[in-house]
Amino acid sequence: MDRACLSISGCCAGRIALPVAAMDRLMPMHLHLSASGRITALGPTLAKIAAQAKIGAGGGLTGQDFFQLFEVRRPAGVAGMADLSARQGERLHLGMRGGDVAFRGLAMADVSGGIVLNLSFGIGVAEAVRAHALTDADFAATDLTVELLYLAEVKRMVLGELQRLNQRLQGAKTQAEEQALTDTLTGLRNRRALDLRLAQAVVAGAPFALLRLDLDRFKAVNDTLGHAAGDHILRMVAQVLLAETRSGDLVARVGGDEFVILLPDLIRMPRLIAVAERIIAAIAQPVAFEGQVCQIGASVGLTVSTFYASLTGEEMLQDADAALYAAKRDGRGRVVPFLR
């Protein structure tokens, strides 16, 4: 067989005769079929795969009937040499009987009534290379299979890197949110900002006041008119609080409808009560939202740092809270100072 030649019809020279060894190098996955459909030669890569899949019962594929060993899956109805011949030049999809390798194929007639069928792995190439432990040497030097595998591998690496980048960004976002000092709904400071500022104020030792404000009837608005109305009201309240305080004051939303205001250098009770009453009056103004009028109110409890011999932020917050509940108990819509 080594010295035998295959004759392939060529378009210009009429015919090209090639040693089998040359065919093997040019098309390491080709099959040569006789006119009767017997396999007369096959490329080394195909032989390797067949041997691994134990197809062809020991003696290899040569001499066996092609259609016994292979099936043409697409196009349908290719079951004999005449069918195969009629499909010359078309892309064929084939498989080995008893093996799970899928091939693409291209069949062309030779000058002696036989057929040269060249195969490739098609899209499942990575799987096939892995399954049959193929190497560079199993592919023709012109074949781009190795480049394809290379690209698949680069893609895998880059995707992995992108995934890690996304995870890092997600982590950074979470961290940024944790470290944020702003309440996203109202633009006021948040609980964290209040805690930081309160701690600083306690350490600094300069006098300051703490106001706790709760909305009255807010839950009712939220329940009857919906969350959008509730959010609208919270934003309006935020505007009121900012308008009625100084730029150096800290206004924080610390819960659903709970606010805390820290006022540095303001401890005179009449002034503080006046500020709180202005706020309560402004919040009590009816607000229009999508054709509906909603009216809420606010209660305020307050305390000042000079009440305390040994000051802690926590104690001040608790006392302002106690005053706030006293205000609510007394009928809401009012301000109650904490009394030592």
Add this chain to the structure above:
Amino acid sequence: MLGLFNRALENFLRQRHGPALWQRVVQRAGLPFDSFEPLLDYDPALTVALITASCDELGQTRETVLEDMGTALVSHHDRDGLRRLLRFGGVSFRDFLHSLEELPDRARLALPHLDLPDLLLEDRAGGHFTLRAAPPFAGAGFVLIGLLRAMADDYGALVLLDMAPPVAGADVISILVLDESYAEGRRFDLAIAAP
């Protein structure tokens, strides 16, 4: 490609010398962050500052630091990706050397923005080759030497590598292949197992 290099140097310093040293390098180089993203672009001045700070912190020359890093790129056990990509270059070390000229094109095919410098291989017969590349930053040739040294090891080849005098601004690396099958190389399968 500077993001890729910066991150590679970062990984090398963290793994070989520890996170504390990396933090000192970050401070010394005056970086505004403490980790590089391999797929992002960076100011070339950052790379220069990073290399200088690394050498100062380690008390080693630029040649040593960059060459060690190049070797670690390929030989570090949990960094198999680059080694594999380079091994696609061929079945022998000589094949691999010849494939280096194709490397920038391959890289471009996969990542159009990567922009690896062109590599020019000259076969001077008798196992002697020279590899020329315009360095994207001063000292880049030493990274390449380290990488080639690790790849020779990977193929099991005995090879002498040296930096030759530069030609027209390009680094020139002299490569002498003494024995292609000096030792048993590491195994390479074209397709790796699905993760």
